[in-house]
Amino acid sequence: MSHRYRIAVIPGDGIGREVVPEGVRCLAAAAQAHGFEFEIAEFDFACADYWLRHGEMLPPDWREVLGGYDAIFFGAVGWPEVVPDHVSLWGSLLQFRRGFDQYVNLRPVRLLRGVRSPLRDRQPGDIDFLVVRENTEGEYSSIGGRIFEGTDRETVVQETVMTRIGVDRVLRYAFDLAAARPRKHLTWATKSNGISITMPYWDERATAMAQRYPDVTADKDHIDILTAKFVLRPQQYDVVVASNLFGDILSDLGPACAGTIGIAPSANINPDRTWPSLFEPVHGSAPDIAGRGIANPVGQIWSGAMMLGHLGELAAAAQVVAAIETVLDERPEVLTPDLGGSGTTEGLGAAIAAEITA
Amino acid sequence: MSHRYRIAVIPGDGIGREVVPEGVRCLAAAAQAHGFEFEIAEFDFACADYWLRHGEMLPPDWREVLGGYDAIFFGAVGWPEVVPDHVSLWGSLLQFRRGFDQYVNLRPVRLLRGVRSPLRDRQPGDIDFLVVRENTEGEYSSIGGRIFEGTDRETVVQETVMTRIGVDRVLRYAFDLAAARPRKHLTWATKSNGISITMPYWDERATAMAQRYPDVTADKDHIDILTAKFVLRPQQYDVVVASNLFGDILSDLGPACAGTIGIAPSANINPDRTWPSLFEPVHGSAPDIAGRGIANPVGQIWSGAMMLGHLGELAAAAQVVAAIETVLDERPEVLTPDLGGSGTTEGLGAAIAAEITA
Numbered sequence: 119m120s121h122r123y124r125i126a127v128i129p130g131d132g133i134g135r136e137v138v139p140e141g142v143r144c145l146a147a148a149a150q151a152h153g154f155e156f157e158i159a160e161f162d163f164a165c166a167d168y169w170l171r172h173g174e175m176l177p178p179d180w181r182e183v184l185g186g187y188d189a190i191f192f193g194a195v196g197w198p199e200v201v202p203d204h205v206s207l208w209g210s211l212l213q214f215r216r217g218f219d220q221y222v223n224l225r226p227v228r229l230l231r232g233v234r235s236p237l238r239d240r241q242p243g244d245i246d247f248l249v250v251r252e253n254t255e256g257e258y259s260s261i262g263g264r265i266f267e268g269t270d271r272e273t274v275v276q277e278t279v280m281t282r283i284g285v286d287r288v289l290r291y292a293f294d295l296a297a298a299r300p301r302k303h304l305t306w307a308t309k310s311n312g313i314s315i316t317m318p319y320w321d322e323r324a325t326a327m328a329q330r331y332p333d334v335t336a337d338k339d340h341i342d343i344l345t346a347k348f349v350l351r352p353q354q355y356d357v358v359v360a361s362n363l364f365g366d367i368l369s370d371l372g373p374a375c376a377g378t379i380g381i382a383p384s385a386n387i388n389p390d391r392t393w394p395s396l397f398e399p400v401h402g403s404a405p406d407i408a409g410r411g412i413a414n415p416v417g418q419i420w421s422g423a424m425m426l427g428h429l430g431e432l433a434a435a436a437q438v439v440a441a442i443e444t445v446l447d448e449r450p451e452v453l454t455p456d457l458g459g460s461g462t463t464e465g466l467g468a469a470i471a472a473e474i475t476a
Numbered sequence: 477m478s479h480r481y482r483i484a485v486i487p488g489d490g491i492g493r494e495v496v497p498e499g500v501r502c503l504a505a506a507a508q509a510h511g512f513e514f515e516i517a518e519f520d521f522a523c524a525d526y527w528l529r530h531g532e533m534l535p536p537d538w539r540e541v542l543g544g545y546d547a548i549f550f551g552a553v554g555w556p557e558v559v560p561d562h563v564s565l566w567g568s569l570l571q572f573r574r575g576f577d578q579y580v581n582l583r584p585v586r587l588l589r590g591v592r593s594p595l596r597d598r599q600p601g602d603i604d605f606l607v608v609r610e611n612t613e614g615e616y617s618s619i620g621g622r623i624f625e626g627t628d629r630e631t632v633v634q635e636t637v638m639t640r641i642g643v644d645r646v647l648r649y650a651f652d653l654a655a656a657r658p659r660k661h662l663t664w665a666t667k668s669n670g671i672s673i674t675m676p677y678w679d680e681r682a683t684a685m686a687q688r689y690p691d692v693t694a695d696k697d698h699i700d701i702l703t704a705k706f707v708l709r710p711q712q713y714d715v716v717v718a719s720n721l722f723g724d725i726l727s728d729l730g731p732a733c734a735g736t737i738g739i740a741p742s743a744n745i746n747p748d749r750t751w752p753s754l755f756e757p758v759h760g761s762a763p764d765i766a767g768r769g770i771a772n773p774v775g776q777i778w779s780g781a782m783m784l785g786h787l788g789e790l791a792a793a794a795q796v797v798a799a800i801e802t803v804l805d806e807r808p809e810v811l812t813p814d815l816g817g818s819g820t821t822e823g824l825g826a827a828i829a830a831e832i833t834a
C-alpha cells in the first residue's frame with residue numbers, strides 16, 4: 119500500500135499563484151514516479167483578497183485548520199497596494215513560522231549547471247552552501263513602540279530578543295548539519311563589534327556550542343564583511359548560521375551570487391515535528407512581474423523537493439533536484455527571463471515535471 | 477599666506493598603523509602641490525596598547541583633546557586577542573561618532589580604472605554610487621541587557637532606537653546629495669516587512685522627505701533584495717541611504733562588488749561643523765595580515781581625499797583621487813595582493829604620493 123501525504127497548499131499573492139501550480143505539478147509527477155500519493159487541500163487565506171473580504175489575513179482557527187497536515191506548501195504573500203507589507207507578513211507568514219515553532223529556516227545556495235553566476239569565473243560546484251536562519255526571534259520582534267508622536271521628540275524603539283533556548287536550538291541544528299557534511303565547516307554570522315549586547319551573546323553561545331563539535335571547524339564573520347566575502351570568496355562557505363535578520367539577508371544575497379533569487383528554495387522547519395513545517399521559495403510575491411506568466415517556478419519546485427525530503431521521500435527529493443538541473447542545463451528554450459531565456463512559468467514547470475517522469 | 481589645517485592623526489591598531497603613514501604622506505604631497513599646510517598631531521590612544529596601559533581606550537578628556545582640530549584622520553581599531561571588539565569599538569570609534577555627533581557616514585562606492593570587479597562584465601563607470609549611513613543611533617544602541625543569566629530562561633534584549641531628529645537629518649543630507657547629482661536618484665534601504673516597528677517609521681519619514689524633493693526619484697528596497705541587487709544590477713544605484721546597521725552592510729558589500737574593501741574610504745561627518753569630522757577607511761585593523769606590510773593603503777589615502785574636500789580643498793581632493801586611479805590603472809607592479817599584485821603598502825603609497833606631486 120502506497121503512502122499518502124496530506125499537504126496544505128497556500129498560493130498567497132502575486133507570483134505565488136503562478137508558481138505554486140507548477141510546484142504542485144512537479145510534486146504530482148514525483149508521486150507518480152515514486153509510488154506514493156498526495157492529498158492536497160488548497161487554502162485561500164494569507165493573501166490580499168482574503169484580507170479585503172475579512173479584514174484579517176488568516177481565519178482565527180488557522181492553527182487547527184492547518185495543524186493536522188503533514189506539511190504546508192506555500193507560495194508568497196504581500197500586495198502592498200492593498201495591505202501594508204508588515205501587516206500582511208506579520209498577519210500570515212510570520213504567524214506560521216512562530217505559531218508552528220518553525221525555528222529553522224534552511225536555505226540551500228547552490229550554483230546549478232545551466233545557470234550563469236553574476237560572479238566572474240564561478241563554475242557549478244564553486245558555490246554550494248546552506249544558510250541556516252533562526253526563524254522565530256531575534257530582530258523580528260513585536261516588542262516596541264512610538265512616543266511623542268508627531269513632535270520633534272518622536273522616538274521609536276524596537277527590541278531584539280534572543281533567548282538561550284532559541285539561540286542554542288538553531289545553533290545545534292546547524293552544527294549537526296555541518297558535522298554530517300564532507301567539509302564539516304561552519305561559519306556563524308555576527309556583528310558583535312557594533313551590536314554590543316545581543317550579538318556578543320550570540321557569539322558566546324556559538325563558541326560554547328562549537329566546543330561540543332570538535333570535528334566541525336567553526337569560525338565567525340561579521341555580517342558586513344560576510345556579505346563582501348559571499349561575493350569575493352563564496353567557495354569558502356559550507357554551513358552559515360545566522361540570526362533571523364542576518365539569515366534573511368544572506369539567503370537573498372547568496373542566491374543572487376548563484377545566479378538568481380528565482381530558483382532559491384526554503385524550508386521553515388519544526389525539527390521536533392510537533393507542528394507542520396512550511397516550504398516556500400525565498401522570493402516574494404513580486405508585484406512588478408505578477409500576472410505576466412514569466413515568474414521562475416524553480417524556487418517553488420525546489421522547495422517542493424525539500425518538502426519531499428522532510429517527508430522521508432529522499433529518492434523523490436533527489437530526483438526533483440536532478441530534473442531541475444537537467445532542464446536548466448539542457449533546455450535553454452524553456453528558461454524564464456531571469457535566467458536569460460524567454461520562456462514562461464508554465465513551460466518551465468511542465469518541462470521539469472516531464473523530466474521527473476521521463 | 478597659505479592656509480594651515482590642524483589635523484589629529486590616530487593610527488589605532490593593526491594595519492591602521494601601516495596605512496596611516498601612507499595617508500599622511502599623500503596628504504603632505506597634496507599640500508605641497510596645492511600650497512597649503514598641515515599641522516599634524518599624532519595620538520596613541522584608541523588602540524589595544526593604550527588599553528593595556530590605561531584600562532580604557534581613550535583618555536577621559538578626549539573631547540577636549542580632539543575637539544579643536546579641523547579634522548581627525550583615523551586608521552582602524554580592534555585587536556580582539558587583547559580587547560574584545562565591542563569593548564574597543566564602543567570605547568573609541570563609536571564614541572567619536574556619537575560624541576562628535578558625526579551623524580552622516582558617507583561611503584562612495586566606485587569601480588576604478590585598473591581594478592577588477594568580481595562581477596562579470598562590469599566596467600569602470602558601471603558602479604558609482606554613494607552609501608549614506610546613519611551613524612549615531614538605530615541598531616547600534618547601548619540600551620538592553622540580560623536576565624536569568626546562566627539558566628534555560630536566559631534572555632538578552634537590545635533596543636533599536638530611531639528618533640525623528642536622527643532619521644530626518646540623515647535623510648535630508650542624502651536627498652540633498654541626490655538632488656545635486658546628475659541622475660538624482662535615491663534608494664532607501666528598509667526592512668519594513670519584517671522589522672515591523674522601527675522600519676515602517678523609517679519608510680514613513682523617507683516618504684515624507686521625498687515629497688520635499690520633487691526632482692529626486694526616490695524608491696525603497698528591502699535590505700535582503702537590495703544586497704542581491706548590488707550584485708545583479710549595481711549600475712542602477714546612485715545615492716543609497718540606510719540605517720546604521722544596513723549602511724554598515726551595504727558599505728562593505730558595495731566595495732566588494734567594486735573589487736576590494738581595501739580601497740573604500742569613509743567620512744564620518746558632522747555637517748553642522750560643531751565638532752571635527754573623522755575620516756577613516758571602511759576596512760578594519762585586519763589582524764590576519766597586520767605586520768606584513770602588504771595592506772592596501774588606498775582606502776586610507778582616499779579617505780584623506782574626502783578630508784581635503786571637507787576642508788574646502790576641492791582641487792587637491794580631486795587630484796588625490798585622480799592620482800589613485802592613475803596608479804591603479806598604470807602601475808600594476810606596485811599593487812598590493814588584494815588587488816592581484818605583489819607590491820607593498822609603502823610602495824603603493826609612495827607611488828600615489830609621487831603621482832600627486834608629478
Ligand SMILES: CC(C)[C@H](C(=O)O)[C@@H](O)C(=O)O
Nearest residue numbers: 311312342554565724758760
Ligand atoms: C568596527 C565596526 C564597529 C564598524 C561599524 O560597524 O560601524 C565598522 O564595521 C565600520 O563600518 O566602520
Ligand SMILES: CC(C)[C@H](C(=O)O)[C@@H](O)C(=O)O
Nearest residue numbers: 196207366400402669670700
Ligand atoms: C517577506 C519577509 C517578511 C520575509 C522575511 O524577511 O522573513 C522574506 O524576506 C523571507 O526571507 O522569507
